[in-house]
Amino acid sequence: MLPFLTAAKSSVGKKYLMALTGLFWVLFLIIHLAGNLVLLSGHSDAYNKYSHFLLSLGELLYVLEFILLAFILLHIYSGITVAIGKLRARPQSYKVQKNLGGASRKTVSATTMIYSGLLLFIFLVVHISHFKYQVGVNGDYTTVIGGVEMHDFYRLVYDSFSYGWYVLFYEVIMILVFSHLRHGFWSGFQSLGVNHPRWSPFIDGLGIVIAVVVGFGFLVIPLYIYFIGGA
């Protein structure tokens, strides 16, 4: 057998890791969005019970968090090596470069993957430190539901998105999410070797649907809270 590291570091293996970790994150985003759509219901107890349930998973939650962290670091690592390899492989760039059209898949979202990806990682650090670790959050966000004391994430989210600049920051990022998934989803399957006359049109279409649903789903939540929910 080829040594695992040799295979993983090859141009094929590198993109395999990028695709597997990326598609796992897409799955996570879909579940994350589904959970957070509860915010739009206006039932604070439902949302707080949901987040309390997640926190009560205990060790399982740590395992999931570890997998997500490890996967995103692998994803970033392979993304950065691809970006560096690109510079190395063409030290002298073209004076004129024009897209070819036709069979080309070189969209804006495809050429900006490294930038959207790095910005999304910065966002992730801000997002997690704010909502999970509540860095810089003042005030007591706890509540009691049915005799159980739990975090009042619902109020934290609503209070956070009462600031226009914070909402704007999220809106910009969610457009990047859309853009990253627009190329990332179908490209992930292609990197895994899935390209089939019957299935590929379906995967391409599904990729666009998921990019729109996830990107705009997360985009709607802060907007709703800012303009309607907070009232």
Added chain:
Amino acid sequence: MSNHAEQSDMRLHLKIWRQPDADSPGKFVSFEKEKVSPDMSFLEMLDELNEGLIKAGEDPVAFDSDCREGICGMCGLVINGQAHGPRRSTTTCQLHMREFKDGDTITIEPWRAKAFPVIKDLVVDRSAFDRIIQAGGYISVNTGNAQDANAIPIPKRNADEAMDAASCIGCGACVAACPNASATLFTSAKISQFALLPQGQVERKERAIQMVSQMDFEGFGDCSNYGECEAACPKDISISHIARMKREYVKAALTTA
């Protein structure tokens, strides 16, 4: 008899990359080319330019070509930012000046990739492709008479797909067009054509691993699935072959002893 309106001769501004050798820096040099007939091929236009340069005692512009029929893979220029120029499914030699207009500025550059160093002007060294082929692009055949071709059953679809992959002429336009300067389409076509046929089964696994390793070793970039390679390919080779190469490589990596 042509139904086209008679197109008259054109005057063109050419900006051509000149570089004396691999180690010297290059630069763009401008030329005015008059009396360009729309019926000329792109290379004939350059031939005429060179005749003028030779008569004037100057160094002609070096570029590659051989068959000039679009089947040998020798020619290849980046014309106005597009590998093999503006016409799809066409090699540079099969591109005609009727694709351009009077007064156009045409920028001509060599394939640009670290693995394809410039030899002179527009000529690049593509022996990296030869080394990828040497790494695994062959099959084992016993000596003796060739057996009857019909003795080996091959599904029609496999034969068609193998033929599509085998139509690769190794021109390097995929590398030139790829924003990452990746040779994945070339390598995948070569792996694919053998993986689909019974004759290719003996070395199937080693081939996938060795050709990919050689491709990586040569310093080509990675594949980001831009698909510019397929759009630039004069033989319309599909990126579905790239997906097959990935399957071949992973299967081989997991199962070879």
